[in-house]
Amino acid sequence: MPQAVGAAYAFKRVPNNERCVICYFGDGAASEGDAHAAFNFAATLDCPVIIRNNGYAISTPTSEQYRGDGIAARGPALGLHTLRVDGTDTLAVYNAVARARDLAVRGNKPVLIEAMSYRVGHHSTSDDSTAYRSLEEIQKWTNDESPLEKFKLYLENKGFWDADSDKAWQKESRDIVVKTMQDGGGRSIIVFGGKQFTIVVGPVGEDDPVAFTRLFAPVVCHDWLQAAAWTPRDNAVSVLTAHNVVQKYNDTTLALEGSYSSRDNSILYSGLLLALERDVLVMAGTVYSEVIVYVCGEEEPLHRLKGHKGVIFSISCYPEKNIIVTTSDDRSVRIWGPNVTPHLPWDSTEYWRKEIVCKHELYGHSARVMRSCITEDQIVSVGEDSRICFWTHDGVLIRKVKRHQNAGIWSVKARRSFLITGGGDGAVTAQYLPVAEDEYQKTDVLNLGIGNPKQIAYSAKANLYILYESNRFIYYDIEKKTTLDLSNQNYFESTFHAMSVSPCRKLCALAGKNSIVKVVLENCLEDNPEFITAKLSINLEDGPILSLQWAGQGLLVTCTRDGLITVLIVSLTAVTLYAVFEIPNCKERWLTSAAVDHTWDMFILGDRCGGIHLYRKESKVPLKSFSKLHGRYGPTSITIIQDQVITTGRDRTIKYYKMTGNELTHTVTKELDFHWVERFLDQQIVCGFKEKMFVMFSLRTNETLLELACGGGHRSWDVLYYNQWNGINEKSFLKLVYLKNSNIYTETVSLGKIVPIRVADGSHSKEINCLKSYQIAGRTIFISGGEDTTLRVSSLDNEMEFNDLVICKHLSSVRTLKTYTKTRDEVLVISAGGRAQICINSFKFIQIDRKDDMIKVEALDLVDYMLKGTDKERKGDETWRNVSVDPEPETRIMDVDYIINKNEYTIFAGCSDASVRVLVYNDEKATLKMICQSSFARACILKTTCIKYLKYDLLISCSTRGEVAFWNARNVNNNCNFEPFFVTTTNMSGINSFVTRNIPDNRILIATGGDDNALHLNVLDVADRHNLSSMQVLHSLVLDNHHSSAITGLCLVDNLILSTSIDQRITLYRWKVSDKIECKFVYQTFSD
Known part of the structure; x- marks a missing residue:
């Protein structure tokens, strides 16, 4: 109030401005000391004030505020022009305010208006006004003093409206609503959130272009809503508020028809309403770890369900199955039900009077459990650990899966055979809801009674090649359950220890310690009864064969001692020598993976020390080598797709390279959630192992699709991913075979029944800290970074379809990013954040389909720089016992900006340790080095920006102390004499x-x-x-x-x-x- 008077005084000092100040306050504020000072200032300085009186100061009525005749009585005593008006009379208020404004503006005089009104609603969301006033009082003011009713009477008195017009209008409105609901075929839906709810109707037919039609503007309630339900008997919509109050609204006019308050005035975190035959049943999840079950209108609750050790986040009920499910922040799911099943209809009040007990207490989540739903045969729970748990009605865990990119899952709903979930990454997914595990997964155990199997692999016909420790080689027909023992033939007289299957799986090669390579060819012709149609052999005479790999169709690569590589061509009739290479000197010189690029006639080999080597047929030595790319186990696979070379390894990374002639350029590294990345199953799906689990991971959605317990990848195993036509559509399947306890296990999984379908694509799973946008080839391109440690390049097409094109990982959160458009299609991105890390990437956008505006992004990792070095660099050669502990916390880079000088970028980084660091990036050499830093500030640097001023380049920095500092950005030298020339707060x-x-x-x-x-x-x-x-x-x-x-x-x-x-x-x-x-x-x- 004093501020309003001060503002009015300021207006008064400007002549003829025709402005005044209005300050709305009530009788509660008028009892404060500031009000008396404001009144006096307004009177002595001739400033305008307008006041209203709503009858309550939060919970204190006017009778307890003062003994005098309201606030208006104070006006004349202070020399204020005073008006009192009926605040529920629209025309009276309009006339009073118009007159007051004229006095204030024309006469420069203050005016006090007391508009006598009443606050029908609660004071705030944390207030329950029925605790200090009666419902009758509220109803009296609502019915007798309603401004709408008074204005309606005025219109009738003036002849603008009458009872017949009102009745006809109400009938017309009701008929429109009823017809719309009938046309909707029962597809009316209550939509609620916050303090609002409305009713929408689904499409009438399949060809209806409008998905949903809203029948009413949202109804704004006085409190937050926790639940809503139809009550057809009363033709009403019932809602449950956060203060445990049930309100009924007419489902045609949406007028409030009644309100029922519970005796337990507790804040609710969840709730559920069930429409009974004659009543409404309420299940209220309180902040006090209990669920209160009561019937509207009854004073005493029916039950108090106790047992959880935290607030109740959700309540689900399937009354036909006698099941109630609650979830809580104690990470548990509880299943409740009647102690003795009542032989009564569930929609009767007597049914719910029977004793309800906790049947099962379930723990399957590692974080708070947010929601649950109940199906005909299962209970599904979701939580902040991004897991979906499937339970039987008896509380047995069927399986659990991880979805939504490790983000929390906030909503879940089951409909028929599908499950819909919504997560913190903004995605909506649908997946098949199997009744039992054997519907989507089949497990078989094979024990042929031959001995201990050593190596296994799938053939092209999904049969098995099995090599035993006794040197027996078996071909097993899974469907016919028959075996072909090839070791009984003279062809297999030596001892074998390595087996490898070609990419087409028709060829299986075996290698022994005596440098002999044997190859068998599987028969894939239905009219040929033979399993194996060809047996080929070659003796390399180079000593024991250590490794056996296929580089492509018909190209077999062997590795002997001292890193000698032999490439063989395998045809239908013979095995011939093609090329010989040598792996460069390293600690373990043997082969782990191989591939051939036919476009450039280039062989790419991976060794045990993590190196990648490029060869041409004419030379034994590599043209180019990359050392230690995939850790000490080496690359597990090399895949070539067009001009892109992709390698995987047991260091949780996938590395991408671009092949151009003799050059292989590293572009991007992707880091996954599991260490052992084995190989690609298709262009967007990789497989590997996470401890004892086999993992199938989608690169497009950035989430795990499947996990199977198999004991780990250190034993022999193989996987087959294929599509099968069933006469109607194509379905995807995965077959996994592995050794465990000297037995052969096979898993067949119908992926269509467990792999989710993206209804709406998501993006970041946590807060987005920085965002840039571009328009390229008709699409909007977003570059963003966030707390989920990812830098993402995403696209939004003309159909408003959003998807991530590239995902780059940081060690910690991405706090800031700056971009520089090098060409029309290429953008340089400088990103930085936690762990004192700065990354520089280049993104090139290529339009591959002009008709559909398809965009391909070529990403290039240029720099990955840490101010204090990597953990290995800081440790050096010291053992863990001798490494000193760095007491300084890890610096966080809060903001960056740059200026350009030819091919060099001078980067200014504002850091959390109160320093501005200056780094130089050389675009030609792709190097980044720090040249100086300034620690002038005594607080964290939050923002840095470079601007052009006259002939100068200025750097501006801002801190947590509210200081803005100005620097000459060109005045940078290696002497670290870099200080601001001006600082202001x-x-x-x-x-x-x-x-x-x-x-x-x-x-x-x-x-x-x-x-x-x-x-x-x-x-x-x-x-x-x-x-x-x-x-x-x-x-x-x-x-x-x-x-x-x-x-x-x-x-x-x-x-x-x-x-x-x-x-x-x-x-x-x-x-x-x-x-x-x-x-x-x-x-x-x-x-x-």
Whole structure:
């Protein structure tokens, strides 16, 4: 109130501005000391004030506020023009305010208006007004003093409206609603959230282009809603509020028909409403770890379900199955039911009076369990651990899967045979809901009674090649359950220890210690009764064969001692020598993987020490080598797709390279959630092992599709991924064979029944910290980084389809990114964040289909730099016992910006340790090095930005102390004498965002926003423009009344400023600088 009077006094000092100030407050505020001071200031300084009286100061009625005749009685005593008006009379209020404004503007006089009204709703979401006033009192004011009813009577008295018109209008409205609901075929849906709910109707027919039609504008309630339900008997919609109050609204007019308060006035975290035959049953999940079950209108609750050790997050009920399921933040799922099954209809009140007990207490989640749903045969629970757990009704865990990129799963719903989930990554997924495990997975154990199997592999016909420790080689027909013992023939007279199957799986090669290679060819012709149609052999005479790999169709690669590589061509009739190579000297010189690029006639081999080597047929020595790319186990597979070479390894990485002639250039490294990445099953699916689990992982959705317990990958195993046509559609299957306890296990999985379908694609699984957008080839391209440690390049096409094109990993969160457009199709991205890490990537966008605007992104990792070095670099050659502990916390880079000098980028990094570090990136050499740092600040540097001012490049930094520092960005040298030439304090606390603009007369406008919730505008000028030695602040302006939380972002476009805040408000201002700063509020909206 004093601030309002001060603002009015400021307006008064500007003549003929026709402005006044209105301050709305009630009788509670009028009892505060500030009110008396404001009244006196307004009277003595002739400033306008308007007051209303709503009858309650939170919970204190006017009878307890004062003994006098309201607030209006105080006006004449202070010399204020005073009016009292019926606040429920629309026309009276309009006339009173119009007269008051005329007195305030024309006569420069303060006016006190007491508008006598009543607050029907609660004071706030945390308030239950029925605790201090009766429902009869509320109902009396709602019926007798309603402004709508009074205005309706006025219209009738004037002849603008009558009872017949009102009746006809209500009938017409009701008929429209009823017809729409009937046309919807029972597809009416209650949609609620926050404090609002509405009713929507689904499409009438399959050809209806409109998905849903909203029948009403959202009804705004006085409290947060936890549950809603239809109550057909009363033709009503019932809602449960967060203060355990059930309200009934007419489902046609949506008028409030009744309100029922429970005696347990507890804050609810969840709730469920069930429409019984004559009543409404309420299950209220309280903050006190119990579920209260009661019937509306009854004073005493029926049950109090106790047992959870945390708040109740969800309640589900399947009354036909006598099941209630609750979830809680104690990580448990509880199944409840009647102690003795009542032989009563479930929609009767007597049914729910029977004793309810906890049948099962289930633990399958490692974090809070958020939601659950009940199907005909299963219970499904989801939680913040990103897992979906499937349980039987008896509490037995069927299986659990991980979805939504390790983000929490917030919603789940089962419909017929499908399960729909929504997660923290913004994705909506659907998947088949199997009744039993044997519907999607079949496990068989093979024990042929021959001995201990040593190696196994699938053939082209999904049969098995089996090599035993006794040197017996068996071909096993899985369907016919017959065996062909090839070791009984003279062809297999030597001892074999290595077996490998070609990519087409028709050829199986075996190698022994006497340098003999044997190859068998499987018969794939139905009219030939023979299993094996060809047996081929060659003696290399190079000593024992250590490794056996297929480089492609018909190309077999062997490795003997001293790293000697032999490439063989395998045809239908013979095995012939093709080329000989040598692996460079290393600790373990033997082969782990091989591939051939027919376009460039290039062989690519991987060794045990993690190296990749390129060979041509004419030379034994490699043309180029990359050492230690995949750790000490070497690359597990090499895949070539067009001009792209992809390697996998047991170091949780997938590495991408581009092949051009004799050059192999590393582009991108992807890091997965499991260490052992074995090989690709198709272009977007890889397989591997996570401890004892076989893992199938999707690169497109960045999540695990399948996990199978097999004991791990250190034993012999093989996997077969294929599609099968069933006459209607194509279905995907996976076959896994592995050895365990000297037995052969086979798993057949129908992937269509467990692999999720993306209904809506998601993206980041945690907060997004930075975002840039581009328009390329008709698509919007987003580059973003967030707390999930990923940098993502995503696209949005003309059909509003959103998907991630490239995902790059950081060690920790991505706090900031800056971009530089090198060409029309290529963008350089500098990203930084936690662990003092700076990454530089190049993204090239290629339009591969102009008709469909298809975009391909070529990513290139240029720099991965850490200020303090990697863990290995810091450790050095010291053992873990001798390594000293670094007491300094890991620095976090908060913001970066750059200036360009030819092919060098000078990068300025603002860090959490109060330092500004300067680094230089050489674009030709792709190197980054730090040249100096400045530690002038005593607080964390939050923002850094480079701007052009006159002939100078300026660096501007902002800190958590509200300081803005100016630096000469070109005044950087290796002597670390880099200090700001001007520092000023603009904000009261941390600055989260700022923008600048060069304005006439060589001045600079700076807008800053931060934790003080205010927008700060400052105009600065340089004292000596020939020498950057100091600056001065010419004008300042603060706007602190448009946001209620910290400002997180600012954007400056022409003469407009846009601000965003944690309070979800987006505010638009219009600014102007002349002899002072002017900034006016234009518009405000909510982002969510």
